[in-house]
Amino acid sequence: MKKSDALRIIVRRGQPEDFKHINDLAATAIYPAFAHPELTDEQQAENRRIVGMTHNACVQSLQDADRAVFVAHYEGALAGFVIADKATQPCPEIDWFIVFPTFQGHGVAQELMATALAWIGPDTDVMLGVIHYNTRAIAFYQKHGFEDTDQIIGKHKIPRTLMIRKKITDDVSRSTATLNCNQ
Numbered sequence: 001m002k003k004s005d006a007l008r009i010i011v012r013r014g015q016p017e018d019f020k021h022i023n024d025l026a027a028t029a030i031y032p033a034f035a036h037p038e039l040t041d042e043q044q045a046e047n048r049r050i051v052g053m054t055h056n057a058c059v060q061s062l063q064d065a066d067r068a069v070f071v072a073h074y075e076g077a078l079a080g081f082v083i084a085d086k087a088t089q090p091c092p093e094i095d096w097f098i099v100f101p102t103f104q105g106h107g108v109a110q111e112l113m114a115t116a117l118a119w120i121g122p123d124t125d126v127m128l129g130v131i132h133y134n135t136r137a138i139a140f141y142q143k144h145g146f147e148d149t150d151q152i153i154g155k156h157k158i159p160r161t162l163m164i165r166k167k168i169t170d171d172v173s174r175s176t177a178t179l180n181c182n183q
């Protein structure tokens with residue numbers, strides 16, 4: 001990210017008007033990232049369902065004190081969003097994380113991740129699920145301290161790999177990620 005890009009990004013709590021066309025925008029990110037030549041019809045249908053539920057996920061997060069949705073604007077245009085959930089068990093979760101393709105590579109994802117992790121706080125582990133073949137996302141999450149646990153999370157048609165970022169302390173090694181997040 002160039003320094004000039006960081007000056008063009010504004011991250012704030014989401015508002016209902018941010019999500020008027022979110023399903024269309026989400027489709028531009030989800031379909032390419034979730035695409036794979038061997039997807040079954042059932043898996044492709046799941047991708048369409050995920051796109052279709054984006055608006056509701058964002059709006060419902062606005063009304064839940066344990067969830068936060070943050071949006072990023074790049075030069076005034078909606079560039080992406082993240083939904084974080086403090087109530088997820090066994091530890092808080094980055095539930096949704098989408099940066100629209102036009103804005104990838106400009107620091108938007110870094111700003112969204114930093115905001116979500118700051119909201120969750122440094123004194124707890126954080127988990128997320130990522131499609132197992134989305135190598136770009138996996139590399140991004142690893143850059144931000146998440147480790148692949150070699151475990152599958154959820155009951156999705158396309159398996160999600162569980163990644164965990166251990167809480168930040170002076171004496172914790174991040175090489176011990178497990179499903180029991182706060183051990």
